[in-house]
Amino acid sequence: MTVVYVLTSGCARRHLPETFGVPSAAVHRRFSAWTEDGLWRRPHRAAPDELGARGEVDRAPAIMDAASVRAKKGGSPTGRNPVDRGRKGSKPHVLSDGRGPPLALGVSGAHVHDSQALLPLVLGVPVTRSRRGPRRRRPGGLRADKAYHSAERLKRLRERDIVPRIARPASSPASDSAGAAGRPNGRSHGFSTTAA
Secondary structure (H helix, E strand, C coil): CHHHHHHHHHHCCCCCCHHHCCCHHHHHHHHHHHHCCCCCCCHHHHHHHHHHHHCCCCCEEEEEEEEEEECCCCCCCCCCCCCCCCCCEEEEEEEEEECCCEEEEEEEEECCHHHHHHHHHHHHCEEEEEECCCCEECCCCEECCCCHHCCHHHHHHHHHHHHHEEECCCCCHCCCCCCCCCCCCCCHCCCCCCCC
């Protein structure tokens, strides 16, 4: 019960109310043991299946996104974060259905491009029951920001009959219009055309 309280409330285990009567070190040991045993994967696989049986999974527009987080203690899926001055970090990636419940989760190092997580997450969607018809695995469509754009990966999604709606990145800085960046003549800050 204590571990569930920590996970659902966001309370740090060292700040647990004394009414639980459990030392924080014991909570940490149990959480680590359950993680190693794969306990957290079971509810994640069961929840989409149950929601699918009730017709509450909206796979038409699956949505994918990530966030960079600092990893002060390091670990296996970490890397130098290019947007955080090269500090170690990770990126949790989430593929959720149109209503919000996650269908697949993954973690990569902060230095790994988001597009590399696209196919593993789409292929990692568990087979779920459907209120009408057979069990389903793949989403009907996929929405994501331009960080997930890759011509090869878009082609592979279309081969699986998944309609991608992924923003395209800008082609190049030279092709931007002069005022697009909000600077005179489209020049970047610190750029000068005068010779010294």
